[in-house]
Amino acid sequence: MLSLWLGAYDQGLAYASLALGTYLTLRVLNFADLTVDGSFALGGGTAAVLITNGVPIPLAMLAAIVLGGLAGTVTALIHTRLGVNDLFAGILTTTGLYTITLRVMGRSNIPITDITPVVNWPTLGQGDDGRWGVALTCVMLGMVCLLALILATDFGLALRSIGNNPIMARANAVNQALGLTIGIAAANALVAMAGALVAMYQGFADVTMGIGSLILGLGMVIIGESVLRPRSVPVALFAVVIGAILFRLMIAIALQLGLEPVDLKLTTAVLLLAAMSLGHIKLPGVNATPQDVASEPAALPASEGEADGEPNRGERP
Amino acid sequence: MSLQVDQLSWGHPVPGGSWRQLFRNFNFQSPSGQFTVVIGSNGSGKSTFLNLLAGTLRCSSGSIRLNDQPLQQLSDHRRARRIGRVMQNPLEGTCPGLTIAENLRLAEGRRRSAISWRGLTGVHPSRADRRRYRELLQQLGLPLADRIDTLVGQLSGGQRQTISLVMATMGQPQMLLLDEHTAALDPKAEATVMALTDRLVRQLGTTTLMVTHSLDQALRFGDRLVMLHEGRLLGDWSAQQRQHLTPDDLRKMYGSANVTQNS
Numbered sequence A: 001m002l003s004l005w006l007g008a009y010d011q012g013l014a015y016a017s018l019a020l021g022t023y024l025t026l027r028v029l030n031f032a033d034l035t036v037d038g039s040f041a042l043g044g045g046t047a048a049v050l051i052t053n054g055v056p057i058p059l060a061m062l063a064a065i066v067l068g069g070l071a072g073t074v075t076a077l078i079h080t081r082l083g084v085n086d087l088f089a090g091i092l093t094t095t096g097l098y099t100i101t102l103r104v105m106g107r108s109n110i111p112i113t114d115i116t117p118v119v120n121w122p123t124l125g126q127g128d129d130g131r132w133g134v135a136l137t138c139v140m141l142g143m144v145c146l147l148a149l150i151l152a153t154d155f156g157l158a159l160r161s162i163g164n165n166p167i168m169a170r171a172n173a174v175n176q177a178l179g180l181t182i183g184i185a186a187a188n189a190l191v192a193m194a195g196a197l198v199a200m201y202q203g204f205a206d207v208t209m210g211i212g213s214l215i216l217g218l219g220m221v222i223i224g225e226s227v228l229r230p231r232s233v234p235v236a237l238f239a240v241v242i243g244a245i246l247f248r249l250m251i252a253i254a255l256q257l258g259l260e261p262v263d264l265k266l267t268t269a270v271l272l273l274a275a276m277s278l279g280h281i282k283l284p285g286v287n288a289t290p291q292d293v294a295s296e297p298a299a300l301p302a303s304e305g306e307a308d309g310e311p312n313r314g315e316r317p
Numbered sequence B: 001m002s003l004q005v006d007q008l009s010w011g012h013p014v015p016g017g018s019w020r021q022l023f024r025n026f027n028f029q030s031p032s033g034q035f036t037v038v039i040g041s042n043g044s045g046k047s048t049f050l051n052l053l054a055g056t057l058r059c060s061s062g063s064i065r066l067n068d069q070p071l072q073q074l075s076d077h078r079r080a081r082r083i084g085r086v087m088q089n090p091l092e093g094t095c096p097g098l099t100i101a102e103n104l105r106l107a108e109g110r111r112r113s114a115i116s117w118r119g120l121t122g123v124h125p126s127r128a129d130r131r132r133y134r135e136l137l138q139q140l141g142l143p144l145a146d147r148i149d150t151l152v153g154q155l156s157g158g159q160r161q162t163i164s165l166v167m168a169t170m171g172q173p174q175m176l177l178l179d180e181h182t183a184a185l186d187p188k189a190e191a192t193v194m195a196l197t198d199r200l201v202r203q204l205g206t207t208t209l210m211v212t213h214s215l216d217q218a219l220r221f222g223d224r225l226v227m228l229h230e231g232r233l234l235g236d237w238s239a240q241q242r243q244h245l246t247p248d249d250l251r252k253m254y255g256s257a258n259v260t261q262n263s
Helices: A002-028 A035-052 A057-082 A086-105 A127-151 A154-164 A166-171 A176-202 A213-228 A233-256 A261-280 A290-295 A304-308 B046-054 B076-080 B100-111 B127-139 B143-147 B157-169 B187-204 B215-220 B247-254
Strands: A109-111 A204-206 B003-014 B018-030 B035-039 B061-066 B083-086 B175-179 B207-211 B224-229 B232-238
Touching: A002 A035, A002 A127, A002 A154, A002 A176, A002 A213, A002 A233, A035 A057, A035 A086, A035 A109, A035 A176, A035 A204, A035 A213, A057 A086, A057 A176, A127 A154, A127 A176, A127 A233, A154 A166, A154 A176, A154 B100, A166 A176, A166 B076, A176 A204, A213 A233, A213 A261, A233 A261, B003 B046, B018 B046, B018 B061, B018 B232, B035 B046, B035 B215, B046 B083, B046 B175, B046 B207, B083 B157, B100 B127, B100 B157, B127 B143, B143 B157, B157 B175, B157 B187, B175 B187, B215 B247, B224 B247, B232 B247
Parallel strands: B035 B207, B035 B224, B083 B175, B175 B207
Antiparallel strands: A109 A204, B003 B018, B003 B061, B224 B232
């Protein structure tokens, strides 16, 4: 029983960088990036090919991350240089990536049988599951800290302004084309990393493994936000990782209750729908999140006196 | 001359397939530090002129020079480094999902290139930044000084315009463009924002163009008043000449219905 929960925890962490990538594009940059579906499989496929050819795991991961970043760069350039709508730019890249992933892999499915870890992670008495858990916890904590730090700099502030109000970002001399390109590339690098981790964890890579990744990532982001109601970027990033773990736990529970693997995609869709609906349900006495307030149309301008008389709403803790 | 516009032309298609040439060989000059108020009826080209100066619209011919530098040759973000803008809609002028301190930091960093390696050095707004912004808002007599960590999306329209105005004046802009920035405010908020506008413009000494529909503002603020009509200058008065004008004179000039007097 414990190994079931541990397995779900490990899988959640393996998928967490997919959720972080989705958070970066959808929440920070406000860019609906469908490249995610292609770059997830590209990451998994690249890692599988390289590992089975004897390349050390860190190098295989690095190659997957770089290729994912390149895929994101292509989408960003199609959008910023050619003026193609964000959805179409992502679909175009994903369509092309299917062929590229197949070319990289050489066939549609590659099993990864022999993984030699570079670092001898402690097992905590739980065998391989424990080792995966420790390794992924360290990697994801590091990733959250790194992203939180980057998003707290002037660079991160500029990226957040692009997603928040592109007109104002432009008026404040933010180079939007470059910002979007770097942001989307970074997001897809994270997604490709998730693809590589998932391929290693499940022991195979498949050219179709990326289908539905965007919606999966979005679901994880929404679940995390619904649970933690973050009011700052670092908490939001942490919430995204928690969302990924909770989502995999829900799937594990569904399987434990006797659900057949063939019904998994439908269950996934229903779970995500439930998570998205929860975001719309306002519970009495529960304050709106900053995102809700920021996205609401502005009320009619109140006089200075009126607004100043109110308590300090929305102060960040 | 700080702002020099020569032979500017710009037009746009209109329903029915025809073309409306709004600006035809339009010329305009403003010496350094001059505060010009621009009035005119709807469709006269006031906001379009500001958009052409800011680069959100591209002129078909002519030149725009700011401190002897041709603006058209600059990319959008390089042009924006030189220009502070306040929009008509309080929602557009700030980033509602960022705090007041973060918005101010964004504006202050306009002269730097945030999307670069340099933008990654240090966490901002830092504690020192926030203290500085609090002091700045206190100096300006704004009660918002105590709410530096409040999301701008949670402020009233007047407060957002105040922050937008302070943002526009940060980062040493060479020109300030104010596009009907009090149009969406109630009279009390309008008075607060206009008093702050006058103070900041005088303090900064930046070449400023302010578009307004308010005849009261037109006759009270600025060093110069110009009236646009169909992309042409219909009137041009210095502050001294303006003293002899009354709201009725102006109303007669533009023949009217669009003019509102907030007095």
